[in-house]
Each structure stands twice: as structure tokens, then as C-alpha cells.
Amino acid sequence: MPTIRLCTPDDVNAVVDAVARDQRRASQANAFIDARLDRDDLAASYRDRRAPTWIALEGARLVGHLTATTLARPSGAVSAWVSPDAVSFDDVATLGSLYALAGEHWLAEGVEDHEVWAYDRPDVRDPWFELGFAQRFRRGSLELARRGSPRWPAGYRLRPGSITDLELATHFSELLDAEETLGPSFARIEPPDRAELVETLEDPDTIYGVVEHGGSPIAQAIAFPLLPVRGSHDRTMHLSAVVVDPSHRGRGVATAMLDELAAWARSQGFDYADVTWRTANLAAASFWHAYGVTPTYVRLQRRARID
Numbered sequence: 001m002p003t004i005r006l007c008t009p010d011d012v013n014a015v016v017d018a019v020a021r022d023q024r025r026a027s028q029a030n031a032f033i034d035a036r037l038d039r040d041d042l043a044a045s046y047r048d049r050r051a052p053t054w055i056a057l058e059g060a061r062l063v064g065h066l067t068a069t070t071l072a073r074p075s076g077a078v079s080a081w082v083s084p085d086a087v088s089f090d091d092v093a094t095l096g097s098l099y100a101l102a103g104e105h106w107l108a109e110g111v112e113d114h115e116v117w118a119y120d121r122p123d124v125r126d127p128w129f130e131l132g133f134a135q136r137f138r139r140g141s142l143e144l145a146r147r148g149s150p151r152w153p154a155g156y157r158l159r160p161g162s163i164t165d166l167e168l169a170t171h172f173s174e175l176l177d178a179e180e181t182l183g184p185s186f187a188r189i190e191p192p193d194r195a196e197l198v199e200t201l202e203d204p205d206t207i208y209g210v211v212e213h214g215g216s217p218i219a220q221a222i223a224f225p226l227l228p229v230r231g232s233h234d235r236t237m238h239l240s241a242v243v244v245d246p247s248h249r250g251r252g253v254a255t256a257m258l259d260e261l262a263a264w265a266r267s268q269g270f271d272y273a274d275v276t277w278r279t280a281n282l283a284a285a286s287f288w289h290a291y292g293v294t295p296t297y298v299r300l301q302r303r304a305r306i307d
């Protein structure tokens with residue numbers, strides 16, 4: 001059994017080595033995961049962290065580490081978030097020993113909701129399942145050059161949306177949420193945050209695409225540049241809020257809408273698209289698979305206190 005103790009500044013290099021090794025492996029297995037790592041930046045972030053980091057040692061050798069960032073949701077509920085660079089482990093027993101202590105600390109702080117973004121590989125995500133985590137979301141990427149010119153079904157066209165379409169964006173957002181509240185997702189979703197939607201639509205970097213049919217809006221998508229994040233390629237466009245009115249589904253509308261946005265994004269210098277979906281939203285999962293998206297990460301969740 002490894003020894004678990006808190007990380008000290010002297011341990012930071014070994015932690016950075018472990019993160020670099022895992023990121024390199026992930027990138028070798030999946031071209032959509034960027035191998036670049038600013039070691040100095042990561043080391044500084046570990047040295048400056050206020051949140052504790054636990055490390056696992058076999059003798060003097062580091063065999064794992066775990067830390068989390070606690071973040072409040074708009075509802076006020078606080079979650080502990082573990083990103084791919086916040087954890088490493090050699091086996092499930094090591095992860096279990098680390099989580100036993102880290103989780104106890106988070107629980108003592110009143111944080112029951114534990115969220116993990118993990119590389120979407122069985123050897124990385126399955127040990128979390130053993131500890132009672134469940135898969136909630138999947139993230140994936142796509143090379144924009146793989147998509148051709150949009151082939152619109154007759155009578156449909158895309159127009160740029162704006163803040164004047166706030167009611168429409170709210171309607172589509174509620175439609176998506178309402179569907180995901182039903183089975184098999186049974187998601188508990190907070191009402192759309194109007195201020196956040198206003199901020200998104202007013203952001204000059206946001207592209208709001210609205211599809212019309214016979215003069216009426218019947219679908220939408222929102223795209224914006226992905227902020228630089230470790231493991232993601234530069235020039236990545238994030239796609240979100242893709243919704244087609246139920247009576248217009250199955251005709252290729254979403255595909256054409258995204259292809260037109262993809263062509264526009266390429267003309268603006270973007271090379272990749274990135275998207276996240278709820279895994280129990282089987283229509284979304286099938287759609288993104290058919291669209292050519294390659295899974296990169298999974299988001300796992302556990303409510304720590306269970307029966």
C-alpha cells in the first residue's frame with residue numbers, strides 16, 4: 001500500500017512529471033489532445049495552490065497525486081472539480097487511498113458533489129467507476145477541414161442571430177433543458193441564467209446561428225473560441241446549444257447548420273471544433289458520432305454520501 005501525505009514544494013517536480021507523462025500518453029492515444037505542457041506554469045500553480053494536494057509514495061517514488069478546485073454553481077451549490085492535471089495514479093488502490101483522504105477533506109468542507117474530467121480511456125476512467133463515480137458528460141473534438149460545404153434541405157437557411165434574439169435563445173435553451181429533464185437523462189437542470197445568456201449573445205466573439213424555415217426560426221447553435229486550456233489545441237471553436245425544433249428533426253438541419261458554422265470558423269482561422277454532451281442524451285451522442293466527433297474526455301460525478 002502506498003503512503004499518502006500532503007504535497008510539499010519539494011514534491012512538485014515529481015507531480016509535474018506525472019502530469020506530463022499522462023498528458024503525453026493521452027496525446028499519443030488521441031490526436032485531439034495537445035501534448036504541449038508549460039512545466040514552469042504548472043509547477044507554479046502547484047506551489048501557489050491554496051487547496052491541498054495529496055501524494056502517494058512507494059518508498060521515495062511518487063505513484064499518484066490528487067487535488068481539486070472548489071467552485072460554486074449559480075445555485076450556490078459547491079463542487080470539487082478534478083481536472084486531468086489534478087490527478088495521477090498507478091492503480092485503483094492508489095486512487096482509492098488518495099480519494100479516501102481528499103474526499104474526507106472536501107466533505108468536511110461541506111462539498112458533497114465531486115466532479116472529475118478524465119481522459120476518455122478505460123484505464124483512466126474505469127478506476128473512478130470502481131469508486132462509485134458515474135459518467136455524466138462526454139467531450140469530443142473534430143477537425144473542421146473534415147467537414148464539406150453545407151447541404152441544406154430545401155427551404156432552410158442560416159442567418160446570424162444577435163442579442164435581439166434573446167427570447168428565441170431562451171426558448172431553445174428551455175427546450176433543450178426540458179428534453180434532458182426527461183428520461184433517460186433525468187437531469188436536474190437549473191433554469192437558464194438570463195444574465196449569462198445576455199453576456200454570451202453580446203460577446204463579440206460569439207457566433208449565434210439561427211436557422212429559419214418559411215420565415216420562422218426552427219434551430220440554433222452557439223459557437224465561440226475555446227479559451228486556452230491545457231490539453232486543447234489552439235484555434236478551437238466551441239460549439240454549444242445545438243437545438244432543432246422537434247418537427248424539423250431528421251432532415252439534416254443540424255448537420256447543415258454546423259457545416260455552415262464550420263466553414264465560417266475555418267475562414268476565421270479555426271482548425272478544430274470542441275463539443276460537450278450529456279452521455280444519457282442518446283440522440284445527441286448519436287448525432288455527434290455521426291458528425292465525426294472523436295471523444296476526448298469524460299466528466300464523472302459522484303455525490304459522496306451514498307446509501
Ligand SMILES: CC(C)(COP(=O)(O)OP(=O)(O)OC[C@H]1O[C@@H](n2cnc3c(N)ncnc32)[C@H](O)[C@@H]1OP(=O)(O)O)[C@@H](O)C(=O)NCCC(=O)NCCS
Nearest residue numbers: 242243244249250251252253254255277283284286287290
Ligand atoms: C440532436 C439534434 C440537434 C439533431 O438534429 P437533426 O437536425 O435532427 O440532426 P440531423 O438530421 O442533421 O442528423 C444527422 C445524423 O445524426 C444522427 N441522429 C440525429 N438524431 C438522431 C436520433 N434522435 N437518434 C439517433 N441518431 C440521430 C443520425 O445519424 C443522423 O443521420 P441520418 O438521419 O442519416 O440517420 C436534435 O435531435 C435536437 O435538437 N435534440 C434536442 C437538443 C439536443 O439534445 N441537442 C444536443 C445538445 S449537445
